[in-house]
Amino acid sequence: MAWLERRQIGLYLAAIAAGGSVGVVVPGTSLLEVAIYPVLGLLLYATFLGVPFASVGAALRDVRFLLAVLVVNFVFVPAVAFGLSRFVAGEPALLFGVLLVLLTPCIDYVIVFSGLAGGASDRLLAAAPLLMVTQVLLLPVYLWLILGRDGVAAVDVGPFVEAFVVLIVIPLAAAAGTQALAARYRGGRRLQAGVLGAMVPLMMATLFVVVASQAAAVRSQAAQLVILLPLYAGYLLLATALGWFVGTSFGLDVASRRAVVFSGATRNSLVVLPLALALPPELALAPVVVVTQTLVELIGMVVLVRLVPALVPHAVRERPGT
Structure with missing residues (x-):
């Protein structure tokens, strides 16, 4: 397992490349879309298993962190999303897809990638319900401000509720439940250790399934989607x-x-x-526009796992009271 952890970034890039290759070459890989939620759910189960639940309670009382996450995602990001969307303002489907994905902060694998970079996974976990509720309430407002009444009419909260539960x-x-078993029984501790040891393979499986299931759709519309690549890359840099x-x-x-950096950079594409x-x-x-953001973001996340620790190093002197 130590070997996997030392080489995890290269392995994640290999999983993305393999998923893209298989998705383009092998017919019918779009059917893998039904596996996205199960593999992502397993990955998040492993992630949550490594977070002490006592620390989540403390994170809920960290008002400054929660406010920082809200300010990034619902004050600054909408302004960035609006500015970037002007580049596709003449194409309604591209415009709607870009706004739909950029205006909704991630609540799932952001916890995983942030943890890989030494971020506060427990605080992001505690913030997830708040982010979900806030984006459900504000997405129609932002779409109404930018697109008018038609933008609001297209929004359905059903997928948000389903994703939050699953x-x-x-x-x-x-x-x-697993943590409770581990505290009382040896078998529970073995299960916990085994699941935590499978984090890298689970991340690889998730990346492969997501990319392979969507690669063919992106390729089929590549000519129209090229403009989105610099747009989404620019979003990652700005966020x-x-x-x-x-x-x-x-x-x-x-x-x-x-x-906070990861929360602003990752979007709720899935x-x-x-x-x-x-x-x-x-x-x-619009769905392919959303999928294109997923593919750009996954590559960006692998880069940010290495970049963010350098951008926010432990050597930086922290302010009193932090």
């Missing part, structure tokens, strides 16, 4: 800088600042994809 509630309950700025301005500790699939025919390209 990706947060169920894995969280399973992890809590990373904003996360660093807000985390520093709020005087957060190193782990919390790293978590949750809003079902919503995009339910859009009317004239917006049929």
Whole structure:
């Protein structure tokens, strides 16, 4: 397992490359889409299993961190999303897809990637319900401000509720039960150790399934989607800088600042994809727009796992009271 952890970044890149190759070459890989929630749920179960639940309670009382995450995601990011969306303002499907994905902060694998970079996973876990509720309430508002009444009419909260239950509630309950077993029984401790030792393979499986299931759809629309690559890459750069700025301005500790950076940079693409699939025919390209963001973001996350610890090093002197 130590060998896997030392080489995890290279292995994640290999999983992304393999998923892309298989998705393009092998027919029918889009059917792997049904496996996204199960593999992501297993990954999050393993992630939650490594977070002491006592620390989650303390994280809920960390008002400065919660405010920093809200400011990044619902004050600064909407302004960035609006600015970047101007580049596709003449294409309704591209515009709707870009706004849909950039306006919704991630609540699932952000916890995993932040933890890999030494971020405060427990605080992000505690913030997940707040982020979910806030984005459900504010997404229609932002779409109304930018797109008008038609943008609001297309929003359905169903996919948000389903994703929260499948990706947060169920894995969280399973992890809590496993931790309780581990505290009392040797078998529980073995199970916990085995699951935690499988983190790298689970992450590789998740990356492979997500990329392989969507690669063919992206390739088929590549000519129309090329403009999105610099747009999404630009978002990652801007959101990373904003996360660093807000985390520093709020005087957060190193782990919390790293978590704020990841919260701003990652988007809720896997949750809003079902919503995009339910859009009317004239917006049929929107799901592929969302998927393209997923592919760019996954590569960006692998880079940020290495970059963020350098951007927010432990050597930085922390302010009093952090």
